[in-house]
Amino acid sequence: MPSAGFDSLPLSMAMNLSTLGEFGLISHLARMTPSRGGGVVLGIGDDAAVVKGPKGMNLLLAACDTVIEKIHFEKGASGKEIGWKAMARNISDIAAMGGLPRYALVAATLPRSLLKGRALAIHQGILKAAKDFGIMVVGGDTSHHSGGIHLTVTILGEVHPRHLLTRSGARPGDVVCVTGSLGGSIYGKHLAFTPRMEEARFLARSRFKPTSMIDLSDGLASDLMRLAEQSGVGFEVHAESIPISTEIARRHQRFDDRVRHALADGEDYELLFTVKPGDFSQLQKSWKRRFKLPVTMIGRVRPRSFGLKLLSDGRTKAIKSRTNDHFLD
Amino acid sequence: MPSAGFDSLPLSMAMNLSTLGEFGLISHLARMTPSRGGGVVLGIGDDAAVVKGPKGMNLLLAACDTVIEKIHFEKGASGKEIGWKAMARNISDIAAMGGLPRYALVAATLPRSLLKGRALAIHQGILKAAKDFGIMVVGGDTSHHSGGIHLTVTILGEVHPRHLLTRSGARPGDVVCVTGSLGGSIYGKHLAFTPRMEEARFLARSRFKPTSMIDLSDGLASDLMRLAEQSGVGFEVHAESIPISTEIARRHQRFDDRVRHALADGEDYELLFTVKPGDFSQLQKSWKRRFKLPVTMIGRVRPRSFGLKLLSDGRTKAIKSRTNDHFLD
Numbered sequence: 223m224p225s226a227g228f229d230s231l232p233l234s235m236a237m238n239l240s241t242l243g244e245f246g247l248i249s250h251l252a253r254m255t256p257s258r259g260g261g262v263v264l265g266i267g268d269d270a271a272v273v274k275g276p277k278g279m280n281l282l283l284a285a286c287d288t289v290i291e292k293i294h295f296e297k298g299a300s301g302k303e304i305g306w307k308a309m310a311r312n313i314s315d316i317a318a319m320g321g322l323p324r325y326a327l328v329a330a331t332l333p334r335s336l337l338k339g340r341a342l343a344i345h346q347g348i349l350k351a352a353k354d355f356g357i358m359v360v361g362g363d364t365s366h367h368s369g370g371i372h373l374t375v376t377i378l379g380e381v382h383p384r385h386l387l388t389r390s391g392a393r394p395g396d397v398v399c400v401t402g403s404l405g406g407s408i409y410g411k412h413l414a415f416t417p418r419m420e421e422a423r424f425l426a427r428s429r430f431k432p433t434s435m436i437d438l439s440d441g442l443a444s445d446l447m448r449l450a451e452q453s454g455v456g457f458e459v460h461a462e463s464i465p466i467s468t469e470i471a472r473r474h475q476r477f478d479d480r481v482r483h484a485l486a487d488g489e490d491y492e493l494l495f496t497v498k499p500g501d502f503s504q505l506q507k508s509w510k511r512r513f514k515l516p517v518t519m520i521g522r523v524r525p526r527s528f529g530l531k532l533l534s535d536g537r538t539k540a541i542k543s544r545t546n547d548h549f550l551d
Numbered sequence: 552m553p554s555a556g557f558d559s560l561p562l563s564m565a566m567n568l569s570t571l572g573e574f575g576l577i578s579h580l581a582r583m584t585p586s587r588g589g590g591v592v593l594g595i596g597d598d599a600a601v602v603k604g605p606k607g608m609n610l611l612l613a614a615c616d617t618v619i620e621k622i623h624f625e626k627g628a629s630g631k632e633i634g635w636k637a638m639a640r641n642i643s644d645i646a647a648m649g650g651l652p653r654y655a656l657v658a659a660t661l662p663r664s665l666l667k668g669r670a671l672a673i674h675q676g677i678l679k680a681a682k683d684f685g686i687m688v689v690g691g692d693t694s695h696h697s698g699g700i701h702l703t704v705t706i707l708g709e710v711h712p713r714h715l716l717t718r719s720g721a722r723p724g725d726v727v728c729v730t731g732s733l734g735g736s737i738y739g740k741h742l743a744f745t746p747r748m749e750e751a752r753f754l755a756r757s758r759f760k761p762t763s764m765i766d767l768s769d770g771l772a773s774d775l776m777r778l779a780e781q782s783g784v785g786f787e788v789h790a791e792s793i794p795i796s797t798e799i800a801r802r803h804q805r806f807d808d809r810v811r812h813a814l815a816d817g818e819d820y821e822l823l824f825t826v827k828p829g830d831f832s833q834l835q836k837s838w839k840r841r842f843k844l845p846v847t848m849i850g851r852v853r854p855r856s857f858g859l860k861l862l863s864d865g866r867t868k869a870i871k872s873r874t875n876d877h878f879l880d
Contacts, residue, residue, distance in 0.1 A: 256678075256681075261653070271656065271690035284690060284707060285656075286656040286703070288658045288703065290660060290694060292696075293696065324590070325613065327613055327705055328615075329615050329658075329705075331619060353585075358591050360591055360593075360600030360602060360613060361613060362615060363615055365617055365619060366622075367619055367699075367701075368698075369697075369698040370696075372660060374617065374658040376615055376656055376705040378602075378707070
């Protein structure tokens, strides 16, 4: 799409980020940004960028993401957890594209008062994730400031064009699936999750290759909305089918509360994907032979006009994304 | 080199970053980080990482760098200048490797109170640099915090293996050269510099291909030290030959002050390189036909045992890097 240019933007320049919201800003920036040509297969708008390698060779994937003290982790998080999380979020993005992570660059902006032991523990967390997923840390940048810990990780990966999974291929009738269970990541999982790399690679290479896939970072509701937008479809989600985490099940007795957490909590880092209507039962059989992690059918893709609806006890209601908008927290 | 591991590090874990210094931290982190295998040609320690493309194809370059409010620019800087600088610093790193920049990812952490007009102006600065240097912005991340503007840009580029320039090839006897003039970047250039892409590409492809090259980001003294370390050599620099910027010449009458600024100010974003002894005069002729920007011989490569010395008025003194160490400011 051509750059929309500064002047044509509809929102007032006097809005600040709290009013505008991160998603609003990103979509505006994306509209301003040229996205065709130069070997770009997919620019802004999916889990990772995709650029063409030389003819016949693998596509290059690139994703980047920042974790910030007091937003993505609290002071009590260990250095290793922080480093792991900064890496794992990006690895999860590469997984969601069907790719393999290869290289990482780490830009660390650290408090001047940070103890060296903590800086090194962060780096150990980074290196642990790198080792576990076969990634080489090839570069980065270190600076200081008066605020908290900021880590920006860029991960480069690769994917064979046949195995590329995007957000844009869901079609009405497809089955909507999710791995693992959702909600309550704040009780620990958000610092210690395992990116679903093996599961994603299995899906990308299987006979049941998903028609679309995304990793659940901002919450089922928000990420469904992204899939809906990019695929130009609607979704019907069956509340009773949503797999609820034990953290949430233990803490909440009311069904509605459980579902609300599963939809809105975010940072599940599970895979949300769609497969062709006939494929799910075979996929599930094949899956169970390989993985302990459950895979669950939670709904159906519908036409765009249907919107995003939750079916519960025979009634439907609209799913609103909590926006999980960092600027609106 | 193998990972040195946490326990074997000589410095006390109780040192904080102010004591340890950024360079100290980076070299420790680099020592902890596996750097062989997996297609890595050059990991941490040069202007950009170099990884192997498929056989016979170009190498992939990756560089990443953060600019931070109050450290790399003041509140008075325009959004466009900030965006430009964040991109241009990385473009300069790709240039210093002899490469061509291709793709950028931008991670922006912005103050919640930032006006939308300023956010968009930053993005315009990013896009202007992208357009001028043929780069596609393919991804990124936006978040907010209570501090100032942080922009981390990752640039991916490519270089033919024959044209790759690193920090490690300087040999005793080589001539030391610098483009442009040095010092006083704080008076404006640091926000508006042009990465020396054309000049670097010319050098990388010419008969006078440098034996080593680096871009001057932290100041001539610091960056000479880096070349010295990576190449395992010493340097003799002729004070009278150092090209002094008009900003410094206008503000300082004393020769020593001028040289001090040229050595220590940093953010010149000129190219510092070494060529074989016989090549300089031919290179200069060829250069003058193409570029208005001057290229100047400022010294000689010496054996490592010589150290880093400034020759002035027949006397020598040791060059100490101002450390320009962000943690020691």
